[in-house]
Amino acid sequence: MASFKLSYCIGNSSNISCLEIEKQALLSFKKSLEDPANLLSSWKAKVNCCKWKGVICSNLTGHVLGLHNGHGFLQGKINPSLINLKYLRYLDLSQNDFAETIPSFIGSFKSLEYLDLSHSGFYGIIPHNLGNLSNLRTLILEDTERCVVDSLEWLTGLSKLEHLNMNGVNLSKAANWEQFQGPIPAISNTTKLQLIDLSRNNINSTIPDWFYVCQDLDYISLSLNYQIHGSISKSIANLTSLKTLDLSTNDLSGKIPREISNLCKLQTLDLSENKFVGEISDSFGNMSDCFLGTLSSLNLRENQLSGHLTNQFGEFKSLLSLELSRNSLSGVIPDNIGNLSSLEYLFLGNNQLIGNIPESVGQLFNISRLVIEDNKLEGSLQLESWNLGSGTQIPSWLETQNVGELDLSSTGISGNVPSWLWEISFLGLSHNQLRGKIPDISSPNVLYLRSNQFSGSLPRVEDTVTELDLSNNRFSRGISHFLCNTTRMIYTMEILDLEGNQLTGELPDCWMKWPSLKMLNLGNNMLSGNIPNSIGLLVDLLSLNLYNNKFSGQIPLSMQKCTQLFKIDFSGNDFDGNMPTWMVTNLGDLTILILRSNKLSGEIASDICHLKSLQILDISDNMVSGIIPRCVNNFTAMRLKRSLVDRYGMRKLEYTDYSGVFLESASLVTKGRQLLYDTILPLVTNIDLSQNNLSGDIPKELTSLVELRSLNVSGNHLTGLIPDNIGNMKQLESLDFSRNSLFGEIPSSFASMSSLNYLNLSYNNLTGRIPESTQLRGFNDSSFIGNNLCGPQLKISCSIDGNPRAPTHKEDQDQEDDKSEIEWFYVFLFSGYAVDFQLS
Structure with missing residues (x-):
């Protein structure tokens, strides 16, 4: 927490009494609150309020200058009587539980210099009149995640601000969760600013130029905003007081300016999970001696950096953590890497490093976690260079290193695991040839x-x-x-x-x-x-x-108590009974539901439409009957735009902090084959109702799912027309309506489905001309056969009225031969598909 000092004599030892109007304001404040921790027990009407706990008065005037009521677990609402504290300079209401919006009257404390409202349960829009606090030097709104900032313009009024912490504040528009689109606003007279923390928000902005003139800045964190873009200016060299720079998990690009490696006071540099490019030696190939001596943590993980590591990477004096994994680094690991005597964490995995791992790695006596997986090291790991004897190929020197965490995944090691290795607190040995x-x-x-x-x-x-x-x-x-x-x-x-x-x-x-x-x-x-x-x-x-x-047997009813479930995959079993209705009424967070290839029957209850988070629904290859519910347009997750950014916001898809060791995955049948999705799972939206006994028509409400990427209702008894506005589903990549009883023409809106790369409308009762479009011309006859269609894909010309032109005798014979071959093709296709499903 930032420090705060009043500039003249204050204290509670003076005989000066507080003013009656200010005492009554504080008593009204107390009366409106619940105080389970008795924080305000000393606040008694017959006692001088300057003697009360948490109240700071001036020894000269008796005016209340400060309220320190943080960490008190106070509950309730803040009484507006506090407005009578005209001379208030310090207000700390952190770590409480106020069930209200931030009171707008706080913006009237003209003398306020320090304001801390963090972790206090406030919600709603942060009032703009906080920008009236022209004397404010410290503003802390950390983890007021239920509060929403609909504009940052009010910050421009805080001309004396030195410490700003809005870590975890929701900088999005309150009602509809649209991401904040404006830039970080300019704040005038920022030369005294020392701390900026806007991490864990949704800011969509470049780094403003005024940052680079704040020469007193020693802490900047813009991490986990995902959308901060553009590049880092060479003017970063002006920030000579900077100790911490954290720009991780954003969309920054360009080259990392060489000037960063000349910042003499920098201790923590985190530029991970961005899109920085260029040779790493261009940015960190000529580091200053003071930078090498001061830096304790360097994290460049998950960028697009290339080139070789220079010997300077072995010259850091105080480095505790070095993370360079998930780039495109090449060349060898510098021999002097073992000189980093303080190093505790070394991450070099998922690059293109070659050659031998230096023996000097064995000199890293303080190493706690070592990750070198997925490189191009000779022999996966050049274990011979560590002078191992016969037997185990896990390096024997590790036994003497007091290693607490070790990851040797995907390094090609084999043989048995020595007994001492089972004592390590974190052990990663995945994707090797270990046995026993x-x-x-x-x-x-x-x-x-x-x-x-x-x-x-x-x-x-x-x-x-x-x-x-x-x-x-x-x-x-x-x-x-x-x-x-x-x-x-x-x-x-x-x-x-x-x-x-x-x-x-x-x-x-x-x-x-x-x-x-x-x-x-x-x-x-x-x-x-x-x-x-x-x-x-x-x-x-x-x-x-x-x-x-x-x-x-049946899916047990007791599972309705598992209300936190977001993924269920029961595919490929022999479960029977009706589709469980409790699954859709009790599991409100369900995101992935896969019941493919069982013996389930009954109908799809309309209650399924309550699953607004559902992005994958697969109940194919069962015996489900009835109609497709009309309310499918309530599947909100299939209507809203998705991005890989969601992976970081969805704790449900990544369970561990260990560099994404465990990611959730799902195996789906789409585009005619079975595919496994893991890292891009947040992008996947899929409905598969194929191979059932569904009847009725295709509800037009389906076409409102404009972010759906795969739709399969093949092998049912569906009738009626294909909805005219199906072309609204512009994100569809795979569409299968085959083997039903659909009739009418193919809607012309198909021509606008530019993402479509798999289409199967075969074996229905469709008639007329196949719509003209570059996309549809790319599909062959297997997408349309078994109908009464015409078009170049089927090599059947259309008459003037749009129906198939009667073929000549020779064309009749050719089509009969083709039909015979196609029928046998589908016999083999379906049996082969089943085999492929079993083997995949």
């Missing part, structure tokens, strides 16, 4: 062993483990001993991924022992039987994946 059995786990808090060759029974775990990923290995047998034979309740486990093994048997009724689970994945195994009712005790569960097993 895993002992019972009692030490690692986070363990990622995905995609190796581990076998045998699942290990038992203790209640220290928070994340366990054993997916895509060769574990076999049942899971009762794993789930039920624990010595105590596993309150810590949040992520459990056992997907892609050879596990068999039924699920035991022991889920009450795992109450903290948020993500459970048992997909792609050979588990069978009914789902036990105790699964409903996982009330914190966000994602439940049971796909591609042999589960049967």
Whole structure:
């Protein structure tokens, strides 16, 4: 928190009494509040208010100059009687719980120099008249996320501002969540400004030029705004007092100016998750000695930087963390990297580095986390350069390094895992060729062993483990001993991924022992039987994946208690019974619902339209009947524009802070094939109702889902016309209406669907001319056969009235031959598709 000093003598030891009008104002303030912590117990009418706790008076005049009522857990509303504190200079109401908007009368405190309203439960529009506080030096609105700033122009009135913290404030327009479009406004007379924190907002702006003239600035954070764009000016060199510069998770581009590496007081530099380009040596190839001596954290992760690391990267004197992963860096790792004696975190993964890992890495005695995955190092890891003997290929020197966290994922290591490695708190060994059995786990808090060759029974775990990923290995047998034979309740486990093994048997009724689970994945195994009712005790569960097993029976009603679920994937099982209505009435946050390839029946209840967050709905290949609900236009998530920015705002798609180690994924059938989506999952919108017994027409309301990317209702009994305004669905990439009984003409609006790259209208009763457009001309006859259509795609000419022209005798014979071949083609296509589905 910023410091505050009154410029003349104050205190509570004076015999000066406070003014009666100010005392009564404070008593009215107290009366309107609830005070469960008794913060205001000293505020008594018969006591001089200058003696009250949290009240600061002038020893000269008795006027109340300051109120320090932060961290008091006060509740209720602020009485406007405070307006009578005409000389108030310091107001701290932080860490309370006021159920109201920020009172506009606060903007009337003309003498106010310090204002802290952070973490206090305020909501609504931040009043513009805060800009009237012309003497304000410190403004802290941190984590008032329920407050909304609909304009930043009022900041221009704060000419004496030195500290500004709006971290976590919602800088969007209140009613409709449209992102703030204006630039960060100019603030005059900013030479005294020392702190700017506008992180975790939705600012859409460049970095304003006035930033670069604030020579007293020592802290700038604009992180997690996603849309701050443009470049960093070379004028950054003016900020000679700067200690922290955090511009991470935005849309900045261009080259990083070399001037940054000459800032002598800079301690923390975070430019990660932007679009910076250029050779890294151009920006950090000639760093000043003072920069090398002062910097403690350098984060350039997830940009588009290229080129070689210079030897200067081994010359930092105080560096604790170096993050360069997810760029396009090439060349070798500098030999002197081991000279970074203070280094605790080293991230070089996902680049194009080559050659041997220097032996000097073994000299990093303070290293806590080392990530070098996914490079082009010779032999994946040149382990021979570390003088390893026969046996294990995991570097033996690590045993002596007191490593707390280690990630050797995707490094090509093989063999057995030495026993000492199981003592590390974070252990990542995914995507290697490691084998053998895993002992019972009692030490690692986070363990990622995905995609190796581990076998045998699942290990038992203790209640220290928070994340366990054993997916895509060769574990076999049942899971009762794993789930039920624990010595105590596993309150810590949040992520459990056992997907892609050879596990068999039924699920035991022991889920009450795992109450903290948020993500459970048992997909792609050979588990069978009914789902036990105790699964409903996982009330914190966000994602439940049971796909591609042999589960049967009905989906248990007890699951309606799992109200936090946003993803359910039960595809590829033998679940039966009606479509569960409770699933759509109780699970309001459901975003991904995949029930593909089961034996479900009944109708799609109109209640499903309450799922406004739904972006993926797949109930294909079941026995569902009835009509498609008309209310599908209520699927809000399929109407609003989406972007990859959503990945950072959706905690549900990324569960861990470890560089995105665990991302949610979904396997969908679209564009005629099965595809796996993970990193771009926030962009995916899909409705698949194919291979059921649906009847009625295609509701025109579907066409309002203008951000839908894939729609498949093939293999049903749908009738009627294709909606005329289907061309409104301009984001559709895949559309399949085949094998129904649709009739009428193909709407001309198809011509405007410029994103469409997969189309199947075959085997309906459609008539007339195929609309003319460059997009539709790109589809061959398989998209249109089995109708009464004409057009160049079918090599059938249209008559003047738009109907197919009668063919000649030779054309008749050719078409008959083609038809025979096409019928056999579809026999093989459908059987091949089923095989592909089973194997994918």
